[in-house]
Amino acid sequence: MTYPQLKYANVPLDRADALRRDPDWLANRLRHPYTNVIPVWRDRNLIKGSETPHMHIALCRQETGARVIEAATELVFLGGTDNDLAFFAADLSDCEETEAVDLAGGGSFLDLRSVGPLVDSKQAALMAYARGMLYWHRQHRYCGRCGQATGSRDGGHRRQCTNPDCGHKTFPRTDPAVIMLVEYRPEDGAPPMCLLGNHHRLPANVYSTLAGFVEPGESLEETVAREVFEEVGVKVAQVAYQASQPWPFPASIMLGFRAQAETTDLVVDQNELKEARWFTAEEIRTFGEWGDESISFCWPRKDSIARFLVESWVKEVSRFTS
Numbered sequence: 081m082t083y084p085q086l087k088y089a090n091v092p093l094d095r096a097d098a099l100r101r102d103p104d105w106l107a108n109r110l111r112h113p114y115t116n117v118i119p120v121w122r123d124r125n126l127i128k129g130s131e132t133p134h135m136h137i138a139l140c141r142q143e144t145g146a147r148v149i150e151a152a153t154e155l156v157f158l159g160g161t162d163n164d165l166a167f168f169a170a171d172l173s174d175c176e177e178t179e180a181v182d183l184a185g186g187g188s189f190l191d192l193r194s195v196g197p198l199v200d201s202k203q204a205a206l207m208a209y210a211r212g213m214l215y216w217h218r219q220h221r222y223c224g225r226c227g228q229a230t231g232s233r234d235g236g237h238r239r240q241c242t243n244p245d246c247g248h249k250t251f252p253r254t255d256p257a258v259i260m261l262v263e264y265r266p267e268d269g270a271p272p273m274c275l276l277g278n279h280h281r282l283p284a285n286v287y288s289t290l291a292g293f294v295e296p297g298e299s300l301e302e303t304v305a306r307e308v309f310e311e312v313g314v315k316v317a318q319v320a321y322q323a324s325q326p327w328p329f330p331a332s333i334m335l336g337f338r339a340q341a342e343t344t345d346l347v348v349d350q351n352e353l354k355e356a357r358w359f360t361a362e363e364i365r366t367f368g369e370w371g372d373e374s375i376s377f378c379w380p381r382k383d384s385i386a387r388f389l390v391e392s393w394v395k396e397v398s399r400f401t402s
């Protein structure tokens with residue numbers, strides 16, 4: 081493939097859309113001893129092994145898989161493999177944590193935000209997909225139109241209102257958010273600079289790209305321009321798409337852009353950011369890794385599209401200026 085391979089994307093399964101609507105096939109796969117069940121407990125994924133590289137996703141099969149299927153409040157068919165192995169996500173959130181761990185044959189339920197950077201991309205994508213689908217189910221138990229209970233359909237890829245006079249259908253959703261690297265290329269030949277900010281939710285020395293949610297009635301390019309102006313008072317032009325990444329924390333897709341700044345004076349919105357600054361590529365190359373408290377500035381987290389956008393820019397500018 082020619083596009084960037086970012087973490088949490090590229091689930092290693094055939095999503096098998098046609099099979100989702102075949103209840104007999106789904107029931108048969110749920111009884112199959114080698115069906116893989118991915119347990120999720122209150123948005124946390126089950127992990128075996130305590131440290132990288134031994135840390136890995138827990139896949140329950142045979143008796144353990146059957147036990148988890150029996151106890152689950154929601155099951156979602158995630159897809160299959162070339163060998164006809166099926167994968168399901170199972171929600172154990174109604175159990176107590178220790179009960180859920182015992183049912184699933186041991187391990188620890190951990191937040192994907194802490195585990196994602198430590199496991200390989202295929203496992204991270206499977207965990208993100210399972211977590212994202214089950215999060216959606218828990219948020220859509222009741223009909224948004226008439227308030228009655230909804231039920232899962234199509235292997236967990238649709239919910240439908242159980243009120244026969246309503247029957248409203250809802251589908252899994254993901255909230256679009258833009259994330260942008262803003263650059264400024266001075267006309268006097270001085271080194272290009274990029275704009276990074278320290279968000280309130282980040283450690284004090286982590287500097288990352290700006291981001292924000294798309295609002296109804298906006299194009300993605302408009303959102304990029306609006307968010308940059310709101311957060312730091314910079315006007316941008318030439319907004320260009322770069323890459324995207326599913327970001328299931330809890331339910332977004334991050335749409336990555338590069339934007340050219342027309343102005344450089346910063347007016348930081350303190351509600352959004354603690355600080356924002358312009359950096360040259362040379363300065364960014366000296367950044368430390370997330371968690372290094374001995375250094376003034378750190379990169380965004382390794383599994384994020386923010387990291388990809390900043391690294392791509394640093395590489396490109398370094399080629400351009402060397």
Ligand SMILES: [Zn+2]
Pocket residue numbers: 223224225226227228241242243246247248
């Ligand atoms: Zn309804």
